[in-house]
Amino acid sequence: MKALKDILHGIPVRQVIGNLNVVVGSLCFDSRKVRRDSLFVAVVGTQTDGHEYIDHAIEAGASVILCEQLPEITRDDVTYIQVDDTAFALGVSASNYYENPSKQLRLVGVTGTNGKTTIATLLYKLFRKLGYEAGLLSTVHNQVGDRMVEATHTTPDPIALNALLQEMVEAGCDYCFMEVSSHAIVQQRIAGLNFAGGIFSNITHDHLDFHKTFDQYIKAKKTFFDGLDRFAFALSNADDKNGMVMLQNTFAHKKTYGIKSMADFKAKVIESHFDGMMLYLDGQEVWVKLVGGFNAYNILAVYGAAILLEQETVKVLTALSNITGAEGRFDTIVSPKGVIGVVDYAHTPDAVRNVLETINNLRQKNEHVITVLGCGGDRDKTKRPQMAAVAVNNSDKVIITSDNPRTEDPMQIIHDMEAGIPEDGKRKVFSIADRREAIRAACHLAQPGDIILVAGKGHEKYQEINSERFDFDDKQILINAFNEQ
Numbered sequence: 001m002k003a004l005k006d007i008l009h010g011i012p013v014r015q016v017i018g019n020l021n022v023v024v025g026s027l028c029f030d031s032r033k034v035r036r037d038s039l040f041v042a043v044v045g046t047q048t049d050g051h052e053y054i055d056h057a058i059e060a061g062a063s064v065i066l067c068e069q070l071p072e073i074t075r076d077d078v079t080y081i082q083v084d085d086t087a088f089a090l091g092v093s094a095s096n097y098y099e100n101p102s103k104q105l106r107l108v109g110v111t112g113t114n115g116k117t118t119i120a121t122l123l124y125k126l127f128r129k130l131g132y133e134a135g136l137l138s139t140v141h142n143q144v145g146d147r148m149v150e151a152t153h154t155t156p157d158p159i160a161l162n163a164l165l166q167e168m169v170e171a172g173c174d175y176c177f178m179e180v181s182s183h184a185i186v187q188q189r190i191a192g193l194n195f196a197g198g199i200f201s202n203i204t205h206d207h208l209d210f211h212k213t214f215d216q217y218i219k220a221k222k223t224f225f226d227g228l229d230r231f232a233f234a235l236s237n238a239d240d241k242n243g244m245v246m247l248q249n250t251f252a253h254k255k256t257y258g259i260k261s262m263a264d265f266k267a268k269v270i271e272s273h274f275d276g277m278m279l280y281l282d283g284q285e286v287w288v289k290l291v292g293g294f295n296a297y298n299i300l301a302v303y304g305a306a307i308l309l310e311q312e313t314v315k316v317l318t319a320l321s322n323i324t325g326a327e328g329r330f331d332t333i334v335s336p337k338g339v340i341g342v343v344d345y346a347h348t349p350d351a352v353r354n355v356l357e358t359i360n361n362l363r364q365k366n367e368h369v370i371t372v373l374g375c376g377g378d379r380d381k382t383k384r385p386q387m388a389a390v391a392v393n394n395s396d397k398v399i400i401t402s403d404n405p406r407t408e409d410p411m412q413i414i415h416d417m418e419a420g421i422p423e424d425g426k427r428k429v430f431s432i433a434d435r436r437e438a439i440r441a442a443c444h445l446a447q448p449g450d451i452i453l454v455a456g457k458g459h460e461k462y463q464e465i466n467s468e469r470f471d472f473d474d475k476q477i478l479i480n481a482f483n484e485q
């Protein structure tokens with residue numbers, strides 16, 4: 001229970017109809033979850049408009065309505081608050097409702113097309129090793145100290161997010177590391193949060209179904225840094241074409257990391273193997289358990305953030321060398337026959353290229369790379385031909401298959417991918433819509449020493465077909481197929 005006036009703190013209110021001196025039992029932006037004395041926030045969405053459900057929310061017991069447009073007929077027993085931007089108001093009111101938990105710990109956000117889960121997870125593991133209590137909000141799962149909480153989104157909605165942050169505060173967490181997706185920035189899921197730092201990994205092709213243009217996508221990511229205050233740090237990738245754009249208008253301390261460009265934090269890959277690599281990091285040699293040039297950037301971002309959070313260099317490097325990456329990212333399995341399997345969450349053209357380049361740099365000369373790859377349904381269609389082209393250009397064989405078709409026809413997604421295959425690459429490719437069969441076929445083709453990349457689903461334990469989720473685990477299916485070899 002909380003006083004409405006306290007919940008509205010920091011929200012510019014345009015008009016109030018009704019009594020402001022009321023107490024609110026819960027916050028809701030979904031009329032289906034409204035209870036007695038709920039405050040219902042009407043948000044304009046991508047599918048429908050929350051304003052259409054105001055009557056439904058009142059019938060279900062809402063006593064306060066926060067909206068952009070007031071209904072034509074208002075009721076005496078309900079308080080109406082009109083604001084210009086309910087998505088922003090939802091973020092701020094959720095923070096207020098949960099006592100502004102982001103101010104009671106040090107919250108670090110990670111944004112970028114690829115690498116968010118890896119960087120946030122490594123930071124969480126690092127700070128636990130350094131002796132702190134910490135929380136994690138990520139695509140794979142959320143963590144409140146040791147307790148694992150299932151994740152539904154990369155960045156939760158503002159109410160779930162602040163509730164989790166409050167649990168972290170209650171569990172004595174000093175830090176929280178979270179992924180900040182571009183959807184979350186545009187939808188203001190992070191409005192009202194107080195960040196101690198922001199990290200930018202990179203920006204390449206993804207989510208153009210939602211952002212429409214690449215410029216809009218860049219702008220979305222930049223908005224996160226524009227919102228940081230002067231007590232925070234903004235750590236960006238100096239080697240990314242848009243790395244400096246992120247820092248243009250931020251009030252935060254600007255810091256950079258890079259391998260090629262001048263930067264505050266520098267690294268170089270000295271040696272690479274399937275089980276790790278040797279880095280020259282900020283003047284010291286360190287062995288890490290992650291593989292690939294892209295992971296050198298991730299480690300560097302983690303190292304830079306730890307130093308900016310006032311941790312000691314030697315302790316950070318020692319701890320870093322003992323940490324494994326996030327589940328389903330470059331996860332390697334060797335079959336009894338000696339075939340190497342790599343399960344990876346690469347679901348953008350850049351990620352597929354990075355992972356395949358890493359594999360090609362590690363493989364012996366005569367061994368083949370077989371890639372199994374699909375693209376998700378109800379997501380950016382323009383990345384499909386590009387992902388297929390990258391896979392074909394960097395593999396000896398490609399089996400095109402389904403990812404999560406969601407509500408789309410799997411064969412149509414496969415055709416969209418096939419359109420990107422260059423004429424001289426067609427002989428390398430065949431398509432099998434059933435992902436399990438595609439993985440089995442790759443195992444059937446592979447000879448000892450060959451490498452199979454199963455890309456796109458990483459840690460996911462399901463396959464979503466026609467809005468239904470079926471049990472599905474790339475790694476387990478690969479292990480089973482290896483045992484049948």
Ligand SMILES: CC(=O)N[C@H]1[C@@H](OP(=O)(O)OP(=O)(O)OC[C@H]2O[C@@H](n3ccc(=O)[nH]c3=O)[C@H](O)[C@@H]2O)O[C@H](CO)[C@@H](O)[C@@H]1O[C@H](C)C(=O)N[C@@H](C)C(=O)N[C@H](CCC(=O)O)C(=O)O
Binds near residue numbers: 029
């Ligand atoms: C495209 C997108 O991001 N959609 C998210 C968005 O929903 P929406 O805007 O489409 O909502 P809507 O269905 O139009 O409804 C509008 C409003 O009416 C309300 N409503 C609706 C029906 C009703 O009966 N009563 C009612 O009150 C809804 O609660 C909502 O407030 O807001 C919802 C609540 O927060 C999210 O659950 C939903 O995520 C959907 C499920 C989703 O798949 N999102 C993905 C794309 C996403 O967010 N991904 C990013 C990661 C991307 C990445 O970086 O790789 C993430 O952070 O997870």
Ligand SMILES: Nc1ncnc2c1ncn2[C@@H]1O[C@H](COP(=O)(O)OP(=O)(O)OP(=O)(O)O)[C@@H](O)[C@H]1O
Binds near residue numbers: 154344
């Ligand atoms: N720094 C990086 N640069 C480019 N590619 C990367 C980088 N880090 C990871 N990848 C690739 O991208 C995939 C996804 O990595 P990760 O899960 O860390 O990214 P993410 O940003 O959290 O993705 P999502 O948007 O789905 O949450 C990895 O499996 C790997 O193939």
Ligand SMILES: N[C@H](CCC[C@H](N)C(=O)O)C(=O)O
Binds near residue numbers: 456
């Ligand atoms: N966060 C990403 C995950 C993509 C994972 C891939 N397996 C897919 O389903 O497209 C998204 O929602 O676009």
Ligand SMILES: [Mg+2]
Binds near residue numbers: 116118138139140
């Ligand atoms: Mg992620």
